[in-house]
Amino acid sequence: MSRDLSSEIDALKKQMAELHQLVQHMVLERKPAANLNLGDPLYEDSVIKDPDSSSVFYSGYVHLNGQGLRWEPQERRIQQLLGLNSDKVAKVLAALGNKQRLDILRTVLNEPLTGAELVDRLNMGTTGQLYHHLKALIGANLLVQEPGGRYGFPMHRCLPFLLLLAAAGDLLDTSDYMDMMETRNNAGVYFGTSQDFDVHHLLWAVVENSILEHQAGFCSEIDLFLHDDGSVTVTDNGRGIPVEALVQSILTDINRFSSSAQFQVPGAERGISIAVVNALSQKLTVEIRRDGKIYRQEYRQGIPQSGLMTVGISNETGTSVTFKSDAELFGVGFDRTKLDLRKNELLTAYPNLSIHIHD
Incomplete structure (x- = not known):
């Protein structure tokens, strides 16, 4: 029995077109077509008709420590973000803004390590200063001590931390x-x-x-x-x-x-x-x-x-x-x-x- 490859390809193209229209329709339900330029990573909306409907969406997939982690799309309303407690946000950014703590988190994100291994890896010289930071990070639920004495990154904190690094990457020139x-x-x-x-x-x-x-x-x-x-x-x-x-x-x-x-x-x-x-x-x-x-x-x-x-x-x-x-x-x-x-x-x-x- 011979196959009509040309017809099959046409059918697949039709299915892809329908799928594309479906995705477009889902997006356009949230944004008027006149203000949306699909295909561009950034677009300018000259008239914001409903500021309260503005949102930030994020999701991700990473492979860490032998595990594949996928986060389903999540949404944060702009008004919710702008309404966050400034004092608490400042404390979070200040805690992560400490260079040594940031280096600790980035290091254990790739591989859980013991205190001695962290001292050696980060060239800290002594363990005294390290454990001061470890205590603060554990208390903030940004670090966990695993069996065997190794320190690792809590899985549920990975995406927010990586998103913060991604945002910082876009703002590096501002420093x-x-x-x-x-x-x-x-x-x-x-x-x-x-x-x-x-x-x-x-x-x-x-x-x-x-x-x-x-x-x-x-x-x-x-x-x-x-x-x-x-x-x-x-x-x-x-x-x-x-x-x-x-x-x-x-x-x-x-x-x-x-x-x-x-x-x-x-x-x-x-x-x-x-x-x-x-x-x-x-x-x-x-x-x-x-x-x-x-x-x-x-x-x-x-x-x-x-x-x-x-x-x-x-x-x-x-x-x-x-x-x-x-x-x-x-x-x-x-x-x-x-x-x-x-x-x-x-x-x-x-x-x-x-x-x-x-x-």
């Missing part, structure tokens, strides 16, 4: 932006004074990155361009910031660099890195020439305005940084006499380096 704002609010620690910040220090911090490239044997020329709007461009012929190293992280992570990659103002508590310059600038643009391409990204007060874009091709290599200092923090512009003086100091220290200043 850098918070650091940016704190840098702006505490700019004095980088200048050794509480007022009258010297904009030249920002410029020398940018130049310092090109100097490091020169010391590594990859940069022979630095050019400074002073613009009419008060901004300045520093460009070099070094290797260019490694794109694979995440340019945005370099420009937004205040704590990323060691002291060797910072410009230290005499008497200041902290050194100025390129991320600090970004935070204290009204606007900053970085352009990278590397791997035959030209990449560019723009920032406003340290916040990226776009992703890293490929904007052209080039056989040259190097990095160009253009920034305009924040007028609220820096009232006076660049002084050509100071620039020439610093230029001569650098040429004396690095006789094989060419430095040019252009008005």
Whole structure:
């Protein structure tokens, strides 16, 4: 008996279409079709007709410790979430916000471990501090002690914890932006004074990155361009910031660099890195020439305005940084006499380096 494969395929397509319509119908019962763009992970609803009906749905499946766990879809009303007790929510987030406790939970989530194994795995050194955290986590029902003395994660807490990590993952960049704002609010620690910040220090911090490239044997020329709007461009012929190293992280992570990659103002508590310059600038643009391409990204007060874009091709290599200092923090512009003086100091220290200043 021969089979009509063409007819069978048509029948399957019809069944899939009907199933798709059924799913659509179920979704549309909860959301007007005019406001829903199926297939997009995010959509914008211009008119919320019934705010009280807004909900967050979540579910999941994980394989942990030899067990497959599936959570059926659950729903939390927006009004319910916004009405949670702020004090209690803050305590939960504060408890999980402790780095060592978070590391303990993430570690035992993969594999139950004894106290000694946790100390070794997390490089804690002693068990005293560990057991202080273990006691708190067990008391909060975020940790259980299994037979044999091993500590594990309560299964009914896994999904909420993983969802919290997922949400934190979507908000990771906000930690850098918070650091940016704190840098702006505490700019004095980088200048050794509480007022009258010297904009030249920002410029020398940018130049310092090109100097490091020169010391590594990859940069022979630095050019400074002073613009009419008060901004300045520093460009070099070094290797260019490694794109694979995440340019945005370099420009937004205040704590990323060691002291060797910072410009230290005499008497200041902290050194100025390129991320600090970004935070204290009204606007900053970085352009990278590397791997035959030209990449560019723009920032406003340290916040990226776009992703890293490929904007052209080039056989040259190097990095160009253009920034305009924040007028609220820096009232006076660049002084050509100071620039020439610093230029001569650098040429004396690095006789094989060419430095040019252009008005």
